[in-house]
Amino acid sequence: MSREQQVLYEDQIQQVDQALTRMIKEAEAKCALLVDKDGHLITRQGFTHTLDTTALAALLAGSFASTREIARLVGEPEFSVLFHQGKKDHIHISLIGERTIMVVIFDDRTTIGMVRLYAKEIGETLRNIVENTEERKQDGLELGKDFSESAEAKLDDIFQDKF
């Protein structure tokens, strides 16, 4: 398993956002999230104001990871699509490439079939965008020498010890 850092650039995120917005419109979904397999939220589109997307991303990644292990135990390489059916809202999770999962939250205005159709359609587009990261020449984030001091100051400010 690779240990390289995942770096995403603004133009990639914009392309991803456009693709997600188009998908939400066509499938009549509520919102869509793109989540790293480690639980980091990459981007989100749609109606997400009432959602704690940070926690959601971590939980969804955990859920996906656990079902991946279940798949391995039953002899499948992977479950590439998951569907959670609720009373009002439902969640469709699909694997994009190797490291990313796309989460679509929708309600009864649309159907699971529609969401699956458009999610599948857009999956290939997103995979190309996200996986092209490694091929790009990265400028590199230069962290100055005062990065450590700034970081220490921030940490001391937040983690104020009473002892």
Next chain:
Amino acid sequence: MVSINYAFKEIISKIVYYGPGLSGKTTNLQYVFKEIPSATRGELISLATDADRTLYFDFLPVNVGKIQGFATKFQLYTVPGQVYYNATRKLVLRGVDGLVFVADSQASKMDENIESLQNLKDNLEEYGYDIDQISMVIQYNKRDLPDIVSIDQLESILNPAGLPYFEAAAVTGEGVFKTLKAICKMVLDQLKSKKMEPARQAKPQPVEAREPVSVGAAVAQPRAPEKPSARVPNGLSEAAVEVPATPVRSTDKISTPNVERAVILEPEIPANVVVSDAVDERRSAREEHVEQEVVEERTERATMDGDGTDSGYREKYDVGHLPLTNDYSDFERKQPERPSGFTHAHDYNFSGSGDYSSDVPEINLKANLPLKKPQMAESRKVKGKKKKFGLFGLFR
């Protein structure tokens, strides 16, 4: 694996609290959640059993603020400590950037500490991680209990590599922040040393990995093996990590959702986890073929023949008595005769006098109607009313 998002200008690192069961990992997180400003942290998610034993993980996002324009966030996780949760422990370890090994200082728990540490090394090796390459600190927890092992003994058994260690009593919060500050700083220092360059191929790992492993741009930062030369008189050891004497106050905090209480999620979740779909190209192709066949069959049955009849229905219904034909040549012959009393409009004699009653014959259309009068629906019949209306004196 640190995630750098240039679009949102954020750096996210993952820190995992590891250790044997009931060593105080969740307690660490609960203390952090309670004590740090609410604007700097999110919600504490705990996936636990009824007995408050961690089932899957605890999760707490912490936002320390902007450093050089990048929002620096840490995602704190704990793992379930019990032995039989090893499968889920491995899942949580994925993508870890910093580790806190929480050891139970009690003498009776020494074997569990050793077993857990070995388990950590094994799980990291499965992922292709080298424990020496990852930022790690050790916390000797429960220093407030009576029957505890001395620090020297713990160090010799659990920390031969000389990693930074901290004494703690997580129930009171003692040592929790020191540990967390140290591991955060180590992770950030490692970040700085790598300078965010593209990943390079790693040196070959001794354990066979499934795919090529890359440990990042730069060579891993050398460990800080040196212990503090002088112990702090108050009994708590200081790590080798330096902290400024006077903390600088910072004003630019990025707000996160303000949550005042931890959420304990029960394993029983209302939503139904129902469907999972495996990608099987052969199966999907077969299904598509079957679906297509069904659609075509339906289409055939629905089509009409050229003469306007539906061959599908011919067997079902006897249409022989209905002369369905386009030949209307005998229409004239078949038309019903006009009633004898009917007079065409041009037969009227408009003499100009106002009195037409003697000229216009009485007509009883009901007797002469060839067609059966359509039956009105019961609901629409106006019962008890008989309408008589006159129209130019023709109808009575």
